[in-house]
Every structure is written in structure tokens, then in C-alpha cells.
Amino acid sequence: MSGINYSEKIPNNVNLSEDRTLQRALEQWQPNFINWWDDMGPEGSKDMDVYLRTAVSVDPQGWAQFGHVKMRDYRWGVFLNPGEQDRKIHFGDHKGEKAWQDVPGEHRANLRRIIVTQGDTEPASVEQQRHLGLTAPSMYDLRNLFQINVEEGRHLWAMVYLLHKYFGRDGREEADALLQRNSGNEDNPRILQAFNEKTPDWLSFFMFTYFTDRDGKFQLCALAESAFDPLARTTKFMLTEEAHHMFVGESGVSRTIQRTVDVMNQLKTDDVAKLRAAGVIDLPTIQRYINFHFSVTIDLFGADESSNAATFYSSGLKGRYEEGKRTDDHVLKGNTYKILAVENGKLIEKEVPMLNALNEVLRDDYITDSKGGIERWNRVIEKAGISFKLTAPHKAFHRNIGSLSGSKITPDGRVVTSEEWMSKVGEWLPTNDDRAYVASLMGRVTEPGKFANWIAPPVMGINRQPVDFDYVRFS
Ligand SMILES: [Fe+2]
Numbered sequence: 001m002s003g004i005n006y007s008e009k010i011p012n013n014v015n016l017s018e019d020r021t022l023q024r025a026l027e028q029w030q031p032n033f034i035n036w037w038d039d040m041g042p043e044g045s046k047d048m049d050v051y052l053r054t055a056v057s058v059d060p061q062g063w064a065q066f067g068h069v070k071m072r073d074y075r076w077g078v079f080l081n082p083g084e085q086d087r088k089i090h091f092g093d094h095k096g097e098k099a100w101q102d103v104p105g106e107h108r109a110n111l112r113r114i115i116v117t118q119g120d121t122e123p124a125s126v127e128q129q130r131h132l133g134l135t136a137p138s139m140y141d142l143r144n145l146f147q148i149n150v151e152e153g154r155h156l157w158a159m160v161y162l163l164h165k166y167f168g169r170d171g172r173e174e175a176d177a178l179l180q181r182n183s184g185n186e187d188n189p190r191i192l193q194a195f196n197e198k199t200p201d202w203l204s205f206f207m208f209t210y211f212t213d214r215d216g217k218f219q220l221c222a223l224a225e226s227a228f229d230p231l232a233r234t235t236k237f238m239l240t241e242e243a244h245h246m247f248v249g250e251s252g253v254s255r256t257i258q259r260t261v262d263v264m265n266q267l268k269t270d271d272v273a274k275l276r277a278a279g280v281i282d283l284p285t286i287q288r289y290i291n292f293h294f295s296v297t298i299d300l301f302g303a304d305e306s307s308n309a310a311t312f313y314s315s316g317l318k319g320r321y322e323e324g325k326r327t328d329d330h331v332l333k334g335n336t337y338k339i340l341a342v343e344n345g346k347l348i349e350k351e352v353p354m355l356n357a358l359n360e361v362l363r364d365d366y367i368t369d370s371k372g373g374i375e376r377w378n379r380v381i382e383k384a385g386i387s388f389k390l391t392a393p394h395k396a397f398h399r400n401i402g403s404l405s406g407s408k409i410t411p412d413g414r415v416v417t418s419e420e421w422m423s424k425v426g427e428w429l430p431t432n433d434d435r436a437y438v439a440s441l442m443g444r445v446t447e448p449g450k451f452a453n454w455i456a457p458p459v460m461g462i463n464r465q466p467v468d469f470d471y472v473r474f475s
């Protein structure tokens with residue numbers, strides 16, 4: 001069951017050949033996907049052989065096989081975690097009933113919307129990152145970017161499979177539309193705003209894969225609890241791929257900081273101008289990038305009070321993070337939760353029914369998780385003997401969704417006037433100057449084992465290969 005059949009046109013572990021109609025429909029979608037990859041995927045990568053991992057089985061042991069391949073020949077396919085026998089729904093109004101192997105009519109529209117929204121983010125990030133290969137700080141980093149890109153393509157396949165198999169003609173139309181919307185396109189943009197932003201440089205890329213791919217992790221974890229069993233099994237396998245994306249982000253920022261503190265110690269200075277003259281990214285700029293990516297990403301969890309969130313939970317479509325580990329009744333009817341609001345110019349906590357606050361619950365779990373990496377980054381600074389602390393901004397800072405979106409709130413949680421905001425925002429969010437400076441550092445380094453001046457080499461290579469391995473072969 002868990003082994004993947006690679007002899008078919010579309011690799012899969014779902015016995016695709018037994019459902020000829022579905023197989024044919026997906027085989028028709030496949031060339032459109034390849035066209036999309038050629039048009040919107042990594043720029044200038046066509047002739048490169050990239051040291052990629054490919055799933056050979058969904059078992060934890062047999063997960064990956066490594067080898068040099070051209071990305072357009074990557075075996076994208078349909079992989080689900082094995083089903084659990086007699087799986088039961090374990091939250092919401094249907095708690096205790098059998099998990100669904102098909103889509104119940106009354107939840108069809110909501111499930112389709114959830115799957116389409118998730119599916120839309122996958123190709124969007126490939127589009128956002130498509131120019132980054134031209135300025136990779138090393139061959140090692142270039143390979144990691146491409147690994148993430150092919151896996152986001154695979155995640156698109158995961159959602160497209162569900163749409164085709166369970167949603168009939170609407171599903172097929174939605175699957176086509178996933179290749180038609182484009183990140184940042186004025187007429188036909190991606191669904192969520194964070195996925196229409198540019199990822200203009202590698203610091204942004206590392207921040208994106210640390211913070212925004214982690215949003216992906218939390219959304220997928222919530223969907224892995226779903227009563228709709230095929231969605232739960234699909235997202236569980238996607239999560240094994242997601243871990244690597246967050247690793248790339250965390251280690252990328254960590255290596256950037258490492259290089260900066262090394263130069264700070266060499267030059268015995270924390271003077272921003274001197275550090276910039278030496279070609280490294282000063283810590284205050286890194287803090288502003290954190291502030292930006294953190295705040296934009298926590299918006300992705302949606303409004304703090306949402307009746308949709310309540311419906312999704314009560315009807316069993318989407319659970320909480322680690323639903324099974326929680327000790328409450330998993331129905332949450334009488335429970336409350338605290339959300340933030342601004343009253344008389346101050347941030348206050350407001351108690352609301354928990355069911356309506358489930359976006360906020362997921363956001364808070366995300367925040368706890370994402371602070372872990374910031375602490376690990378601080379250890380790099382501490383170890384270098386430098387007194388500077390990176391922090392996550394306040395949850396209310398720079399919000400564009402929910403009840404806080406109308407207010408101006410500082411990174412330490414103070415409500416301020418628009419005037420104060422305008423006069424200080426350059427200390428809190430990346431300025432045009434910051435972005436131009438970071439952009440000026442981006443140049444392509446392609447010799448094995450060589451790294452751009454602004455970033456330290458990794459501690460280890462990929463799949464126990466040396467750091468100076470030829471991860472990408474240009475021809
Ligand atoms: Fe993904």
C-alpha cells in the first residue's frame with residue numbers, strides 16, 4: 001500500500017489505474033501542469049541537473065531517494081499516507097462517527113473551498129520564487145530552493161487529485177483554475193494576499209520558508225485531523241515534505257546571522273554603515289524582516305472571530321493543531337477564548353466563544369512554534385558574545401486582517417496614532433533602503449563549496465554529501 005508505483009505516467013500509491021476515468025482526467029491535466037512549470041517555474045533552470053530527493057514510499061524509513069534530475073522530469077504524483085482502519089471522527093458535532101471516505105453533500109462547498117485555498121498557495125510560492133535561482137548564494141542553496149519548488153508542485157498535485165476524484169466537474173474546473181491564477185497577477189491573482197507579494201531576495205526567501213511555510217504546516221496539521229479521510233491522509237504526507245522547507249528557512253536565517261556576527265567580531269563594531277560596507281546584513285535589518293514576515297504570515301490565519309471557522313470545526317472539516325493530544329471535549333460548545341481588541345486607545349483582551357475564535361487558537365499555536373526558531377537564532381548571537389536580541393513582534397503589530405486591522409500598533413504592543421506610526425515605521429519594517437541594500441548583495445555563486453559573502457556555509461551537506469558537492473550540474 002505505502003509503496004509508490006513509478007511505472008505509470010502519474011506515480012501514485014492510490015491504485016490510479018483502477019479508475020480509468022480519473023486516470024484519464026489527471027493525464028489530461030498533467031501536460032497543463034508541465035506547461036505551467038515551464039512558464040512560471042524556476043527561471044533558467046531547464047538544462048540543470050539537480051540533486052533532488054524523490055519519495056519512493058510513504059513509510060518513514062523509505063521516504064527518499066536522491067539523484068541528479070532535470071526538474072521538469074521530476075516524478076510528480078499522488079501519494080497518500082496509509083489509511084487507518086475504522087478511523088473515527090474525533091471532534092465536532094460528528095464526533096465518534098466513522099470518518100468519511102467520500103464528501104457528504106452538505107459539506108461539499110466548504111470542503112472544496114478549503115482544498116482550493118490550500119491548493120492555490122502551492123503553485124503561488126513557486127511563482128513568487130521563480131527568479132531567485134538567478135541570485136543563489138551557493139549551489140547548495142540553489143538546490144534547496146529547487147527541492148522546495150518541486151515539492152510545492154507536488155503539493156499542488158495532492159490537492160488536484162482530491163478535486164478530480166471527489167468533486168466531479170466543479171473539481172476539474174477548480175484544478176484548471178489553479179494553473180490560471182498567478183501570483184501578483186492584476187486580473188487573476190492568487191487567493192491569499194501573502195501569496196501575491198514578491199519574494200525579491202534570499203533573506204526574504206529564508207524568512208518566507210521559515211514563517212510562511214510554517215503557516216502551511218499549521219494549516220496542514222489542522223486538515224490532517226479532518227473527518228474527510230482522503231484529505232487527512234493527503235495532508236499527513238505533505239507534512240513530511242514541509243519539514244524540509246522550514247529547515248531551509250531556519251538554517252538560512254541562522255547562517256546569515258552567523259556571518260554577520262563573525263564580521264561584527266572581526267571589525268569589533270555594531271555600526272550599521274560599517275557592517276554594510278563589509279557586505280553583511282546588520283541585525284536591526286534582520287529584525288525588521290522578521291517583523292514583516294511574522295505579521296504578514298499571522299494574517300493568513302484569518303479573522304480573530306469567524307463563524308466560518310466555527311462551522312469548519314463543528315462539521316468536522318478542519319480540526320485544531322494536535323487535536324488528538326488535547327484533553328477537552330473536542331466539541332467546544334460552552335468554551336471561551338481570549339482575543340485582542342482595541343478599546344479607548346488600548347489593547348484589551350476580550351472573551352469570546354471558542355468556536356468562533358478557532359482561527360485565533362491556530363494563530364496562537366503557530367506563534368508559540370515560530371518563536372522557537374527566533375530563540376535558536378538568538379543563541380547564534382549569544383555564542384558570538386554579542387548583546388543583541390531578536391524578538392517576535394507583538395501579535396497585534398502590523399495586522400491587516402481581523403479586528404486589529406484598523407489600528408496602528410507598535411512591535412511592543414502599544415496603540416499609536418497614524419502620525420507616530422508614520423514617523424517610526426522605518427525602525428519597525430524593512431525600508432526601501434534596507435531592501436535595496438539586501439538586493440545589492442544578491443549575486444549568483446555557482447562554484448561548488450563557495451558561498452556569497454553575506455552568508456556562512458551550512459554545517460552539513462544534503463543527504464550526508466559534503467558541502468562542496470556538485471548539487472546542481474549546469475550544462
Ligand atoms: Fe506546500
Ligand SMILES: [Fe+2]
Nearest residue numbers: 213216242245
Ligand atoms: Fe512548503
